[in-house]
Amino acid sequence: MKRTILFLLLAFISFQATAQLPTITEKTEGLTKAEGFFDYYYDDAKDQLWLEIDKLDTEFIYVNSLAAGIGSNDIGLDRGQLGDTRIVYFERRGPKVMMVQPNYSFRAETDNELEKKSVREAFASSILAGFEIAAEKDDKVLINLTDFLLRDAHGVTSTLQRSNQGSFSLDKNRSALYKEAIMNFPKNTEFEATLTFAGNNPGGYVRSVTPTPEAITVRQHHSFVELPDDGYQKREYDPRAGYFGITYQDYGTPIDEPLVKRFISRHRLEKKNPEAAVSEPVEPIIYYLDNGTPEPVRSALLDGGRWWNQAFEAAGYKNAFIVKVLPEDAHPLDVRYNVIQWIHRSTRGWSYGSSVRDPRTGEIIKGHVSLGSLRVRQDFLIAEGLLAPYVNGSEENTMMQEMALARIRQLSAHEIGHTIGIAHNFAASVTNDASVMDYPHPQPKIVNGEIDLSDPYDVGIGEWDKMAVAYGYQDFPKGTDEEAALNEILNEAYDSGLKYISDQDARPQSGAHPDAHLWEFGDDPVAQLPKIMEIRKTALQNFGEANLKPGRPLAELQDVLVPIYLFHRYQVEGTVKLIGGLDYTYKVKGDNQAYPEIVDRDTQEKALNEMLATISPEALALPEDLLEIIPPRPAGLGYSRELFNGNTGPALDALGIAETAADLPVSLILNPDRANRLVEYSAREGNLSLENVIDRLISVSWNRNINNGYYGTIQRVVNHVVLKNMIELTASNSANPVTKAIMHKKLKDLQSKLSRNNDADSQYGAHLIAHYFTNPEEFDVPDAPATPPGSPIGSGGMYYCEF
Structure with a gap:
């Protein structure tokens, strides 16, 4: 009996302690408060952050990103890299608050609440975190968010392990909140933390980019963002239009309609006057260029990005797409800014365009471009190889810089195109370079026996890009049959001769499409390959010390030689696809596109002949006078995978x-x-x-x-x-x-x-x-x-x- 009384007494005391939580005011006395989407309090002495939740059971968007990266292409953890975008909500369960991620991949879009409930209960949700309630007042609760922020939300440890860079773990003693990037605004709250990962036996990629490879310190960013209002109108996905999008299963769909729903991703853009042929937007789409980008690259990237306004003008918008430099006090991962970041890495690597999207609708909330800064240097190197400009000493041919800058104008436009929702179009090169969403090859010419690079790349938005923007962003007047109007846009595009083929059909190894290729140019891959081989032959005949600035080690000629000797590689990849090729489109029933057709035998045989010409000894042999001047690499210069491999020791293996x-x-x-x-x-x-x-x-x-x-x-x-x-x-x-x-x-x-x-x-x-x-x-x-x-x-x- 005494034990029972004692147990009940202890339980009562515990209940009283739980029930008598301090008020939020009491708990946060002396702390710095920041008001915004979620109010928070920062304890500077303890480096703790307390989050006030006044929106229980209210959905919002949660994004984690990498604010400061590792700098290795092979590892792939770049500065400014976006992570997952999730819809979440806080739910109270007794003394705890759970962060819950509902499952929007499976839903029932119906007014029947019980039908919605049945789908929610059929598929798992995810609880991402749990928090003890530290204080409360009315309908508000206070939680300690510090541990949530001081965790590996971006998956650094798993990425390092996956790339065989060692086994690392988060060291909280060497991690802290990064208060310089913790910010609050009416519709978004931004957090950031400095995290250190400790490990043994770090891999070579880690060793090449970290001062102490056993300690990798990065910064991770977290964004809590208000959901967009319901004014956004979803637009159905069409495989002919060239858009990315969202996919989900709607169990509220009638049985005679598709269960799987697909909608394109795009920014919200509306005309002030949808009835007008040309109208200013209610809100323009604004992109901001990384303020750490140097000149002349800065101006080139701004120019290329602004090309997109041509497409929006063609769709009836005035001043709808704007590109400017990011304000100095802005954070590039703040979701209020569409950003073009200039990313430095130890070796050249991919550029890419990603975005924060509303998982419910596909609406793009933040476009985020990452441009590799060494791209411009690679194009300069290719131009040096083609032009052999240093004949009389150290003079520079301005064509080299102009080619490199022309290339990154294209790069800026291309990656922005992805972040406004548009996919690759690798068939654009056969229709007068109709899209910046293709991969462009430099376009040298032979003029009077010399290589001319005066017009290396196209300038401006193409006809396909204008069509794509019209499809994705046209704001139709009231009463318009939108489905019919969109279909008409596509039919007109294909009637005019435009083509669209994207990634999976353009890869060279097993690809079959005769028009969809990466980095080739010209409307006829068969006829273009011998032209490319002639340019390559001319460049190799001229190749020598004039390709290198005075004072540089002659061994560095090999660096310049590689892209010139393999200058034909992409045209080869394009030409081979005609052999056993199949010409096809992403046709839908009832449209005006052709049915699949096997490439005719004559074309296949011509393609085979041109391919075989590339393996003749005459095509493969490096000029012997060139072999006589390229020495082995001196100590300290080192070897890299950018050079030719061989089996002759230090000597060049012809x-x-x-x-x-x-x-x-x-x-x-x-x-x-x-x-x-x-x-x-x-x-x-x-x-x-x-x-x-x-x-x-x-x-x-x-x-x-x-x-x-x-x-x-x-x-x-x-x-x-x-x-x-x-x-x-x-x-x-x-x-x-x-x-x-x-x-x-x-x-x-x-x-x-x-x-x-x-x-x-x-x-x-x-x-x-x-x-x-x-x-x-x-x-x-x-x-x-x-x-x-x-x-x-x-x-x-x-x-x-x-x-």
Whole structure:
């Protein structure tokens, strides 16, 4: 009995202690209060932040971001990198407050509350955090938000582990709130913390960019943002329009309509007078350029970004898209600002455009562009390689800087395009460069036998971009049938000859579309490839000490040489897609676009011929006088993956370079998906066959007479590249049985031919084939030296891209 009384007494005392929480005023006495979307109190002595919640059960947007990054492309943790965007709300449960994330991927858009409830209960929500209530008053509660902010919300530790950079953990003793970036505004509250991650055995990427690799200190940013009002009108996604968007399942949908709903992402933009052909907007879209961007880059980025106003003007808006420099007192991660950030990294890397979007509707609340600062230097390097400008000493050709600046104007416009909702259009180059959402290749010309770079890139917004903005942002007068009006915009675009093909169909390895390519230029990939090869030939013939400023180590000629020797790589990637190619669109029932059509045989054969011309010894051989002047790299200069790989020690490996360049087109021609298409298309329409392709490859390799000397040795390298890729295709799990059978026979025929010859290469080739057939599971095809990266290095964008 005494124990029972004691237990009840203790329980009563505990209840009283819980029930008698201090008031918010009492708890926060002496602390600094900041009023705004969520009022908060900062305790400077204890470095603690107390959040006053006056909006229980009210949804808002929560975003975490990386304010100060690591600076490595390969790791991918960049300054200004946006993290997840979530809708959350605070919910009180007894002495606790939970931060709850509802599941907006599955919903019921209906007036029936019970139907909505049934869907909510069918799919899991997520409780992101729990807090003890420290004080209360009326309907308000106070929580300590400090631990929530001093955590790895952006996933730094998992990113480091995923990139094999060691095992790190957050060290709270070396972490603190970053009060300089803790701010409050009427519709958003911003927090920031300095976090230190401690670890052992850090990887090479970490070691290359941190002063003490065992201690990585970054800053993470958190934004609490008021939900937009319900005045935004969702616009349905159409696969022909070239927009990103949101997708969810609506269980309130009638059974005769699609369950999955798709809507495009776009900023809110409304005309003051929707009835007028041209009107100012109610609120313009304003982008702010990083105020740390230097000149002349700053002016170039502002120019390129402002191109988009051309598209909005074409859609009937006046002064709707504005680009200016970010105020000095503004924080780039403040959600009130659409920002173009100039991001520094240790090596060149991707640029990308991302955004904060309302997960309910797709409305873009904040556009955020990250531009890699070394992009401009890479284009300057390419211009040095093309022009060989230092003939008489240290004079500089202004064309180099103009080319580099022209490129980043395009880059600025391109990445902003992503943040206003628009996807890549990799078919734009065949329709008069109709979009900045393509990847542009520099466009040199041969004039009087010399390379001319006076007009390296297009200027301004293209016709496709104007159509895309009209589709996404047109504010129609009342009474307009919006579905019909949007469809008419698309029909007019395609009637005018515009094309749209995006990412998954433009990749070179297995891609089939004849018009959608990365970084090529010209409306005919077949005709353009020999032009590119002629430019490359001219640049290599002129290549030498004039490509390097006086006083630079001659070994650095290799840095300039790489992008020039491989100048044709993207045109090769574009041309190969005509072989086994399929011309198609994102057609919808009833529109005016064509049905899929196999690329005609004549075009495929021409493409194959031009591809094979790139693996001739004449095309692959570096000029011998150039080989005689490039020395090994001196101590302290170092090697990097941006240089050619080889097997000749410190000396430049001319045969290894030729093998690298030969492997590029041959591996693309013998891609398993492409080979499978060749088998099918030749069976259906008597088109170019896989047998035809293999016979042509053998005719320019093993069947070609070999001369002595430098060219002859390169030809022998090409022969082995062809054989290696034939074996790889035969062994590929992606090759279908008919493809494997054809390749098996072709290898057997080649083995028989080679075994009858007495030269060393033929005997070795026959031996490799025999070895493969004897034990195919354990046979290891020898790799060609790795190709230096053409695309920017490291992790590609948040959801969009570089260019």
